[in-house]
Amino acid sequence: MSVQDLILGLHRFWAGQGCYLAPTYDLEVGAGTMTPDTFFRVLDKRDWRVGYVQPSRRPDDGRYGENPNRVQKHFQYQVIIKPSPAEIQDIYIQSLRSLGIVLEDHDLRFDEDNWESPTIGAWGVGWQVLLDGLEITQFTYFQQCGGIDLAPVPVEITYGLERLEMFLEQKDDIYDLDWSADVSYRDLRLREEKEFSEYNFAAASVTMLRQAFNACQKEAGRLAAKGLLLPAYDMCLKCSHNFNLLDSRGAISVTERVKMISQIRALVNDIARQYTGGKDGA
Amino acid sequence: MEFLLELLTEELPASHIRSALEQLEAGFGKELLEARIEVRSLKTFATPRRLVVAADLAEGQEDREELVTGPPLAIAKGPDGALTPAGKGFARSQGIEESLLEAVRTSKGEYLGFRRKARGTPTADVLASAVPRVLGSLSFPKMMRWGVSPFRFSRPIHGLLCVFGGSPVATSFEGLKASDGTVGHRIASPGRITAGDLAAYRAALEKGFVILDPADRKKMILAQMEAALAPLKAQAYPDAELLDDLTLNVEHPLVIFGEFPEAYLSLPIEVLSTAMREGQKLFSVVRDTKQLPCFLGVADASGDAKGLIRRGNERVLRARLEDARFFWSQDRKVPLCERTAGLKNVLFQEKLGTYEDKARRLEKIVAYLCDKLGAAEVKADAVDAAALCKADLLTEMVKEFSGLQGRMGGLYAREEGLPAAVHQAIYEHYQPGSLEDASPSSVAGAVLSIADKMDSIVGAIGVGLQVSGSSDPFGLRRNAHGVCKVVLDRKLRFSFPLLLDRVLAIYGDRLTLGRAEVKAACLDFFAGRLRFILEKRGYRYDLVGAALGPGVDQIVDVLARVEALDTLKSSPQFEPFILMAKRIHNILKGLPAAKVNPDLFVEKEERDLHSTLSIIGSNAHPMIARGDFARAQGIIFKLQPVLNTFFDKVLVMAEDKRTRQNRLGLLQSIAKMLLGMADYSQVVVEGERTAKPKASR
Numbered sequence: 001m002s003v004q005d006l007i008l009g010l011h012r013f014w015a016g017q018g019c020y021l022a023p024t025y026d027l028e029v030g031a032g033t034m035t036p037d038t039f040f041r042v043l044d045k046r047d048w049r050v051g052y053v054q055p056s057r058r059p060d061d062g063r064y065g066e067n068p069n070r071v072q073k074h075f076q077y078q079v080i081i082k083p084s085p086a087e088i089q090d091i092y093i094q095s096l097r098s099l100g101i102v103l104e105d106h107d108l109r110f111d112e113d114n115w116e117s118p119t120i121g122a123w124g125v126g127w128q129v130l131l132d133g134l135e136i137t138q139f140t141y142f143q144q145c146g147g148i149d150l151a152p153v154p155v156e157i158t159y160g161l162e163r164l165e166m167f168l169e170q171k172d173d174i175y176d177l178d179w180s181a182d183v184s185y186r187d188l189r190l191r192e193e194k195e196f197s198e199y200n201f202a203a204a205s206v207t208m209l210r211q212a213f214n215a216c217q218k219e220a221g222r223l224a225a226k227g228l229l230l231p232a233y234d235m236c237l238k239c240s241h242n243f244n245l246l247d248s249r250g251a252i253s254v255t256e257r258v259k260m261i262s263q264i265r266a267l268v269n270d271i272a273r274q275y276t277g278g279k280d281g282a
Numbered sequence: 283m284e285f286l287l288e289l290l291t292e293e294l295p296a297s298h299i300r301s302a303l304e305q306l307e308a309g310f311g312k313e314l315l316e317a318r319i320e321v322r323s324l325k326t327f328a329t330p331r332r333l334v335v336a337a338d339l340a341e342g343q344e345d346r347e348e349l350v351t352g353p354p355l356a357i358a359k360g361p362d363g364a365l366t367p368a369g370k371g372f373a374r375s376q377g378i379e380e381s382l383l384e385a386v387r388t389s390k391g392e393y394l395g396f397r398r399k400a401r402g403t404p405t406a407d408v409l410a411s412a413v414p415r416v417l418g419s420l421s422f423p424k425m426m427r428w429g430v431s432p433f434r435f436s437r438p439i440h441g442l443l444c445v446f447g448g449s450p451v452a453t454s455f456e457g458l459k460a461s462d463g464t465v466g467h468r469i470a471s472p473g474r475i476t477a478g479d480l481a482a483y484r485a486a487l488e489k490g491f492v493i494l495d496p497a498d499r500k501k502m503i504l505a506q507m508e509a510a511l512a513p514l515k516a517q518a519y520p521d522a523e524l525l526d527d528l529t530l531n532v533e534h535p536l537v538i539f540g541e542f543p544e545a546y547l548s549l550p551i552e553v554l555s556t557a558m559r560e561g562q563k564l565f566s567v568v569r570d571t572k573q574l575p576c577f578l579g580v581a582d583a584s585g586d587a588k589g590l591i592r593r594g595n596e597r598v599l600r601a602r603l604e605d606a607r608f609f610w611s612q613d614r615k616v617p618l619c620e621r622t623a624g625l626k627n628v629l630f631q632e633k634l635g636t637y638e639d640k641a642r643r644l645e646k647i648v649a650y651l652c653d654k655l656g657a658a659e660v661k662a663d664a665v666d667a668a669a670l671c672k673a674d675l676l677t678e679m680v681k682e683f684s685g686l687q688g689r690m691g692g693l694y695a696r697e698e699g700l701p702a703a704v705h706q707a708i709y710e711h712y713q714p715g716s717l718e719d720a721s722p723s724s725v726a727g728a729v730l731s732i733a734d735k736m737d738s739i740v741g742a743i744g745v746g747l748q749v750s751g752s753s754d755p756f757g758l759r760r761n762a763h764g765v766c767k768v769v770l771d772r773k774l775r776f777s778f779p780l781l782l783d784r785v786l787a788i789y790g791d792r793l794t795l796g797r798a799e800v801k802a803a804c805l806d807f808f809a810g811r812l813r814f815i816l817e818k819r820g821y822r823y824d825l826v827g828a829a830l831g832p833g834v835d836q837i838v839d840v841l842a843r844v845e846a847l848d849t850l851k852s853s854p855q856f857e858p859f860i861l862m863a864k865r866i867h868n869i870l871k872g873l874p875a876a877k878v879n880p881d882l883f884v885e886k887e888e889r890d891l892h893s894t895l896s897i898i899g900s901n902a903h904p905m906i907a908r909g910d911f912a913r914a915q916g917i918i919f920k921l922q923p924v925l926n927t928f929f930d931k932v933l934v935m936a937e938d939k940r941t942r943q944n945r946l947g948l949l950q951s952i953a954k955m956l957l958g959m960a961d962y963s964q965v966v967v968e969g970e971r972t973a974k975p976k977a978s979r
Binding site: 067068069070079083084085089093104105106107108109110111112114124125127130132133134141143151152153155167168170172248252253255257258 | 295
């Protein structure tokens with residue numbers, strides 16, 4: 001089974017669960033949680049079911065293509081279901097079985113792990129799901145987002161696609177994975193990892209990133225004040241990515257780090273407040 | 283009759299399970315006691331998905347006879363003894379035969395009344411209302427909501443098995459109706475099972491690949507480990523905490539034995555075992571303290587016939603070890619002294635600054651402590667260690683395995699060829715992590731450990747990060763326990779308040795609270811921690827209180843004081859002496875200080891007391907000063923006969939004011955000397971103990 005088959009399998013499974021299959025969001029984000037398909041949709045009262053593939057950019061995890069497990073961009077399969085169904089753990093287990101995993105031959109564990117993203121004022125309670133000791137999924141009952149208590153409570157299931165694929169293909173090196181029958185992960189990603197590692201750690205212009213951070217922050221505030229919440233939120237995502245790049249360039253001092261995170265969070269929380277404020281009962 | 287309760291949940295964290303079982307036992311104990319249901323036995327069990335209570339209870343409350351009183355007899359009966367209309371009315375209103383009425387004598391006089399048989403409430407009814415109350419009162423360190431309900435619990439709940447005497451109890455909890463059914467193992471046997479009592483429940487679960495009793499699961503794990511290692515003549519590296527957690531992480535334990543390439547044995551054993559334990563909860567395997575290239579894990583599965591679980595865990599571990607090997611070789615390319623520059627980018631605490639600031643402070647505290655402890659020979663090395671000890675926070679290894687902080691720095695320092703005292707001090711400076719953990723084995727390590735912890739405690743308290751109840755975000759209790767343990771283990775003599783002054787001075791104006799306030803709060807906090815530590819060591823609470831009475835000047839003296847009291851408590855002189863000390867304490871309570879003037883003594887007995895006191899004082903004082911409280915106490919006992927005679931013959935509260943003041947002054951100087959030993963007024967003696975009301979249950 002290739003990465004592509006894995007994605008198709010998860011798409012088929014979650015579509016069968018009534019999920020709308022969202023296209024990948026077109027901005028750099030640190031996690032699937034940060035895209036509008038999760039961020040805004042968990043805030044309101046409306047039921048919501050969505051599944052999508054999202055590249056997750058973590059500039060600091062770059063290893064110049066030399067580490068068999070770590071990359072500065074990996075792929076997540078993100079599922080949000082709101083409200084969380086009572087039988088969601090069983091449904092999740094079925095999703096693994098649907099990929100051909102015979103769980104009776106393995107050790108599947110829900111291991112305590114609570115998730116938190118201070119940048120978008122979000123946290124949840126749940127587990128990391130381990131399959132024979134390998135973390136394949138983050139399973140979270142979302143409690144708060146944008147600083148707002150979520151009701152109904154959404155459940156978020158985030159599969160790490162490369163991890164799961166390494167399990168399925170029984171391979172030890174991420175670059176050996178098959179993306180499709182004749183295209184490997186190496187073909188697709190190795191050059192990107194090398195060049196972006198160099199960019200993240202050495203080549204990115206700190207001056208440009210700072211200007212971009214400041215400009216996006218200002219723009220986010222201006223747009224939020226006009227009630228243009230989705231564009232304002234996009235600006236916050238850009239801030240967040242610029243912040244991560246500055247961080248991997250080693251350009252952020254301690255006090256600055258705290259300040260910048262809280263600046264983004266303040267904007268995000270304001271957007272969340274406005275987004276829920278106009279709605280009935282939200 | 284048997285009561286069985288199972289709350290079926292999604293996977294609970296081990297710490298939540300432990301707390302829930304305690305709360306369930308206490309909660310049902312209290313409910314049943316209040317409902318007057320006899321509890322013959324009550325036990326709790328748990329798996330990651332089940333909280334279980336099994337109890338043997340009486341079938342119901344005892345039937346009771348109650349007395350119902352009506353109008354006074356004088357009104358209810360006429361002179362002829364016949365019922366008046368008032369009397370008849372009472373019988374009617376209660377719906378009873380007049381013949382059942384009788385005269386009832388009460389403290390207020392005679393009344394008309396009757397005895398009524400009250401049927402006891404059946405236990406099933408009591409349980410029906412108690413079960414949702416007890417379950418609803420469970421609380422957890424972190425709680426969550428799910429679905430559309432505002433209800434909060436540790437993790438979502440799925441089923442309620444609740445039977446008494448073989449039948450389901452008519453109750454429900456948060457929309458779950460009680461039944462006699464549950465399910466087996468999530469993967470191995472997810473089908474429904476039913477059970478009317480504990481034995482059937484236990485058997486059905488076992489068939490469904492669930493071992494109910496954590497003690498049984500632990501035994502299984504240990505037996506399987508032994509079986510796996512016997513051929514190798516090896517042992518699992520003991521890790522009680524990991525074993526306990528794993529016991530609560532699985533419903534059906536299956537020990538997995540795995541191997542890794544020998545090449546990784548070139549990594550330090552600390553790195554190997556941390557990579558195994560922290561990431562994957564694996565036990566390392568040793569033979570004669572030598573690490574072997576294999577591990578043991580505990581899976582939650584019925585078997586591993588195809589070896590897939592083993593191979594999967596081996597693959598994950600290999601990736602981790604490969605990372606570790608990469609870190610180990612990369613990290614050693616930059617010496618620690620070069621890394622320290624980066625500490626200015628690592629925050630220690632928002633108001634307390636960076637780790638660079640902290641390292642500067644530690645150098646000064648360490649230098650001060652070496653001076654005070656007369657440890658000049660290690661001073662230079664200890665100060666060097668202080669400067670370098672936090673540098674490993676910037677290594678890739680510690681970023682990946684934070685539990686290795688300190689130890690990693692020590693290993694890297696050793697690799698760099700730094701002096702043994704330096705790398706050992708860095709290695710040990712987080713020790714002891716708890717009261718059970720070992721103190722640093724080197725002097726420099728002990729000094730750095732104390733300095734590191736004192737800096738954290740004073741700083742945190744100084745910016746208002748107080749410890750309260752279960753909240754201790756900065757780990758101040760653990761830090762204070764560490765300081766006390768190191769000082770007590772190594773019997774280090776230095777003035778604790780002066781150390782506080784020094785640390786406060788080094789912080790300068792960084793702290794938000796005033797120095798006097800912070801110092802007082804720290805002294806208070808440490809007194810509380812010492813009380814905890816000494817009571818945990820088994821000393822009587824009142825003796826601990828007495829030993830803390832003189833304050834915490836030398837930490838070692840608090841222990842020496844309580845040891846002296848503990849040794850002397852059974853001596854025949856002890857109790858009369860305590861009573862005497864209390865008598866003085868009571869006489870002096872609330873009185874202003876008075877001076878002694880030997881010229882004003884009137885009676886021979888007061889002159890005797892005064893001269894005995896000065897002899898005893900001059901003998902005892904040096905002993906007290908060096909912390910030899912047992913010997914000092916032996917001498918101070920000699921005051922007692924003289925004091926006895928004094929109290930017999932001399933009236934302290936004399937008419938003449940000057941005489942009276944002089945006598946009070948004499949007693950005050952005795953009290954002052956006694957307080958150098960202990961606050962004896964806190965010691966509870968036999969007479970008081972029995973007179974004291976019994977503590978509530």
